[in-house]
Amino acid sequence: LGKAQRSPYALYRPELDRHSLVRLALMSELKGAVEQGQLSLYFQPKLDIRQRCLMGVECLVRWIHPVHGFVPPDEFIPLAEQTGNVCALTRWVVRTALAQSRAWQEQGLALKTAVNVSALDLADPGFAGFIAAQLAEHAVPPGSLVVEITESAVMADPEQALGQLQQLCELGVRLSIDDYGTGYSSMAQLKRLPVHELKIDKSFVLDLLSNPDDDIIVRSTVELGHNMGLKVVAEGVETDAVLQRLDQLGCDIAQGYLLSKPLAPVAFAEWLAKTHW
Numbered sequence: 001l002g003k004a005q006r007s008p009y010a011l012y013r014p015e016l017d018r019h020s021l022v023r024l025a026l027m028s029e030l031k032g033a034v035e036q037g038q039l040s041l042y043f044q045p046k047l048d049i050r051q052r053c054l055m056g057v058e059c060l061v062r063w064i065h066p067v068h069g070f071v072p073p074d075e076f077i078p079l080a081e082q083t084g085n086v087c088a089l090t091r092w093v094v095r096t097a098l099a100q101s102r103a104w105q106e107q108g109l110a111l112k113t114a115v116n117v118s119a120l121d122l123a124d125p126g127f128a129g130f131i132a133a134q135l136a137e138h139a140v141p142p143g144s145l146v147v148e149i150t151e152s153a154v155m156a157d158p159e160q161a162l163g164q165l166q167q168l169c170e171l172g173v174r175l176s177i178d179d180y181g182t183g184y185s186s187m188a189q190l191k192r193l194p195v196h197e198l199k200i201d202k203s204f205v206l207d208l209l210s211n212p213d214d215d216i217i218v219r220s221t222v223e224l225g226h227n228m229g230l231k232v233v234a235e236g237v238e239t240d241a242v243l244q245r246l247d248q249l250g251c252d253i254a255q256g257y258l259l260s261k262p263l264a265p266v267a268f269a270e271w272l273a274k275t276h277w
């Protein structure tokens with residue numbers, strides 16, 4: 001027996017080992033998941049608060065594993081990053097999202113389509129070029145694509161990331177800072193980035209009405225964003241009361257279960273058909 005296996009933790013906490021075995025198995029299967037069509041893209045609507053109309057969607061990836069069933073993205077995206085599969089995953093997401101965006105366009109729907117990208121995508125010198133080629137291939141106007149990035153993704157390799165973001169910006173793609181407020185970056189960082197949108201993390205939005213600190217944070221983020229000429233989005237909007245408060249605070253866009261949870265393509269089409277805004 002190796003040292004690690006003699007550790008008391010291996011005896012007392014077998015559930016950890018089982019869990020890591022599943023993780024290992026999933027890691028090795030991720031590449032196949034992209035290739036074998038086990039991924040699915042879900043869509044969550046974004047509401048223009050003032051106009052009370054649908055302005056866009058966020059695309060969120062789902063992995064329906066043949067044995068383990070639904071694997072949450074919070075679990076497999078980090079695995080994809082560790083195994084170097086996340087760039088292939090992002091490319092699949094972008095292709096699928098732009099094909100859908102094109103289809104909406106043909107139905108006369110002008111929806112801004114947002115995708116999430118990881119640090120490794122921004123470190124890839126070919127990333128902006130890939131996006132440009134995909135926009136051309138699907139004939140989607142660059143302004144219809146929103147790329148959501150987290151502050152930590154930018155901080156992983158700021159020079160490389162800034163180069164890619166600058167190129168995306170020059171193409172006319174819109175950039176959004178995701179999970180705003182949870183990273184360690186500052187206004188100084190924000191000033192260096194060619195962004196169009198701030199997305200306030202749901203941890204500040206969920207309890208907006210009961211937590212005075214959250215109210216202050218949301219209010220000052222809206223003010224900061226507007227002073228910098230940015231649109232401000234709140235995610236995690238679950239109640240009508242929170243939506244009303246966001247409206248009072250001048251927040252521009254809302255996303256959350258109140259409007260709809262992320263929906264599979266067919267369910268989203270049905271939702272579109274019956275929604276009034």
Ligand code: C2E
Pocket residue numbers: 044059060061072073074077090093116117118178179202235236237238255256257258261262
């Ligand atoms: P995120 O980008 O911050 O996405 C928002 C998450 O909040 C989504 O979780 C969404 O389902 C959830 N959410 C939306 N509305 C509400 C609400 O009203 N209340 C609550 N409690 N939650 C809400 P999801 O889909 O599980 O995704 C988790 C994370 O996984 C995402 O966080 C994102 O970081 C990552 N992710 C998802 N899809 C992709 C992808 O295609 N590429 C990459 N790189 N990351 C992705």
Ligand code: CA
Pocket residue numbers: 058116148178
């Ligand atoms: Ca996001």
Ligand code: CA
Pocket residue numbers: 178179199201202235
């Ligand atoms: Ca977010």
Ligand code: CA
Pocket residue numbers: 179
């Ligand atoms: Ca998040």
